[in-house]
Amino acid sequence: MTNQDIQLLIQAVEKADSANDLLETVENLAEARHPEAIATLIQVLGYNNPGAAVAAVEGLIHLGDLAVPILLEQIDGYNYGARAWATRALAGIGHPKALDLLIEAAKRDFALSVRRSAAKGLGNIRWAQLPDAEVTPAQTQALDTLITVSQDPEWVVRYAASVSLEQLATSLTPTQPTLVSQILQRFNKMMETEEELSVKARVQWALQNLCSLET
């Protein structure tokens, strides 16, 4: 795709004059997977058009690490809706630079759908992108957060935390036995106390997967 083509797609988004038109032009722009599209896709997150925002988030996730610095830079001072969508994009990308933001969102966002996706994102972090010395402290921080979040009042947030704890345990086995055993302890506790059947089943599945990993 030439630079001119991508400029045309960007202009089409800027000119969109109806919700449907916006959705369609954003989808086209997102599918181009072109770095030049990042700023426009981020802008769309603030338009209060859920369909277009979903398409923009998908586009940003596909662009991956390239979008991370721009997302982090633009996220402050944005309206709440835009920040929620940006959090989802960062959760999907999994770059460790977003760690602090995801921790904050998973613990404290008032919208359960944002806590849910931030919690999911914490299991999705690509630790290898951190300098060696920072890996263990960062993993410990993610683990502490997920243990807190696994006690969220909303079932779906606890469900997401369980998924991420399993992912984290998988990436920590066998190098970090202490952290892994903390996760196993938390899972065993959840098997005793969790009242929602679905969350309990998810924990049970995680435990099964982790057992088969060890043998």
Add this chain to the structure above:
Amino acid sequence: MTDSQPFYEARLSAEDSPADDPAYTVEQALENLQQTADPSARYYAAWWIGRFRVNNPIAVEALLQALEDDSDRSPDGGYPLRRNAAKALGKLGDLRAFPALINALDCEDYYVRESVAQALEMLGDSRAIPPLVKLLEGGLEKAQQVPGKPHLVQPYEAILEALGTLQAREFVLLIEPFLDHFVEKVQYAAARAMYQLTGQAIYAERLVMALQGNDLQLRRSAMMDLGAIGYVNGAEAIANTLAENSLKLIALKGILEHHLTSQSLDLELSQESVRIMKLMDGLL
């Protein structure tokens, strides 16, 4: 208690609602429900008590009073407080409310009757079947729009759903014609009930088909129905339909839990359970 009870709870918490205001307490809710000077505070308190299942005798007593309230009237002559009181009584699951709810099934306000039918479904007492069936009298022919109103003569959707959940097997022939009602949501409610009463996949598949439709509201509705009846074979269609992930997750949770409760727990998870959880993981 019926299977659908936790499901309704989940449906409410699907919204990112600011109602989880920690400053609003049980004491305050009870106080607001018992007073009559501020109708809107009373209305909110009734909803809140249901939402957070404030299950105590004072709450039930105050809600029963609210169910007979004459002071809070909407411009069209309806009884907003009664509607909320009925819903809350359903959520509290206290059978002491049963006779009052049956009486309220005759209320002139359509929306009160609708809330009552939903509450009776949640209470799960099969003695509610005959009075609910009575509202289907006249069958499809009588199930018309009320002139000048946005609703039918009876809350057929809620009635059919309740009859399905309450296992009104002897009334299948009465329910079946509603599969052809001109309102799609009523068709779905009938399909849902027919599946619950007969266990035949053909009825659940009608709901799966509805997930391909063009109308978002109808897709949402069919999805929630599939969650409520726990139709395992509908899981993939739910994950793939065009709707919010929050609602898909709730529908899949309904299916998963339905499936889990029909299994003996503690054992190895079934393949179906794992399949559903994989779909759920992908929607987070």
